[in-house]
Amino acid sequence: MENTLYLYNTLSRKKEEFQPINPKHVGLYVCGPTVYGDPHLGHTRPAITFDILFRYLKHSGYKVRYVRNITDVGHLENDADAGEDKIAKKARLEELEPMEVVQYYTDRYHYYMDLLNVQKPSIEPRASGHIIEQLQIVEDILSKGLAYESNGSVYFDVEKYNKDNHYGALSGRNIEDLLSTTRELDGQTEKRNSFDFALWKKAAPEHIMRWPSRFSDGFPGWHLECSAMSARYLGTEFDIHGGGMDLLFPHHECEIAQSTVANGHTPARYWMHNNMITIDGQKMGKSLGNFITLEQMFSGEHDKLAQAYSPMTVRFFIMQAHYRSTLDFSNEALQASQKGMERLLEATANLEKLQASDSSSFSVAELKEKCYAALNDDLNTPILIAHLFDAVKSINSMLAGKASLTTEDLLTLKQLMHDMVIDILGLSVNTSGSSEGNDELLSETINLLLNLRIDAKTNKDWGTADKIRNELQALGVEIKDTKDGFEWSIK
């Protein structure tokens, strides 16, 4: 495929042609979840965004190593002395072993990602499994004089780093701004500057998750795991680093600083950031407590939810907005997505019914070109979907006998729709995930009833015909009359 993919690089703040370091291979690192809570709607944004990137890169012929971590240690609750590992806190609250909490929420995360048809990354490393690598980086940075030890903790010396590098290059800040804007928090006394960040943190007595080191019994600073694990599995320089926009600063900025000191160069060439999902115009997130969990989305059990939404509806909803735009949650928007997606999937399934003819009344080649152009333009899935709806229109026109395609064009269209809808957008064709009651007996029974209805119609017995239709519909069987009979599906 001689397509050129353009990706928006946060580093340069513009779209850049994507060129991998090693031809045919792509190294992709994405910040994964912190597993101390149930996955919510917000978690689906990066998961789906980078799932599409992963799928598209593979579709384009690249061999992709996709690393997405599980954060199970190290996130400080507040800062400095008041710091407490989030996992540990949750554990004490629930009186569970920290690793028990981690396991539980990791499993939950995996379960819901599977429902959303998010492909598993190639490697899913855990921070807790890479303490040694993280300590090695701490030692390395210390030996280079860009970190200092203080009361059993080790901090990165941002000011010193900034002399030869630009701390803030990714997020568009500079150290002067940071000096004046960083909030004064308790327990900053260990640090030389408020913007210094921990590489290693001494554990308070009540802190359960801890590892021995020559500095103290403690745990790694929360930016360090990504530096350690990306370098271990992708090398010190790899192609793409992704994550949520909320991680841009300080997380990714610190990551760059650490890795730059350790390796002499920035870790990733392209930095991609997905925007947030909002609700009532505000970011959906843990801190605000305004999130809707995926369990709630799929069951409909939440005050904000007018109904349950299927995983595919949620997936489609997310893909209908560009990944760098905020996306506002609303029932109306979700319902619109659901209906649109059903139409798209039905048309895709109906491709099999199409008959070729002598000539083509529309250009499949042009459609195909537009689809790839949309993807190549920084993964513009809303535009891609708009083009797919054009295809839907054409497919339905063909079904209605108002459009035609040659055998060759029809084949191309089938392949294209399969590639786009199934492979790249990752929608599964069996629409609603609910009762797949496709057992013989049920099918034959419904067929029997609908055949009786045809008889009734032949006899102009509209009362009986309507009764069969209405009652079946009430039971959730969707009925469509066609020229030569009927079609039905279970809703």
Added chain:
RNA sequence: GGUUCCUUGGCCGAGUGGCUAGGCAACGGUCUGCAAAACCGUGUACGGCGGUUCGAAUCCGCCAGGAACCUCCA
């Protein structure tokens, strides 16, 4: 307070200096026993005020409103 970003028709949501985004909803028509589905058609959108330009929703300035980050967050 600092930095950055956003404001598009009933709802969601793309986009470009001049060429139909798309979806959902609505309305009219075709089809149908009636519906549903499908098809055809309709909707004179770009926060406000100035400026640049032959021409701006798209560039610049100001104003209004909103958001993100600066603290854990996807």
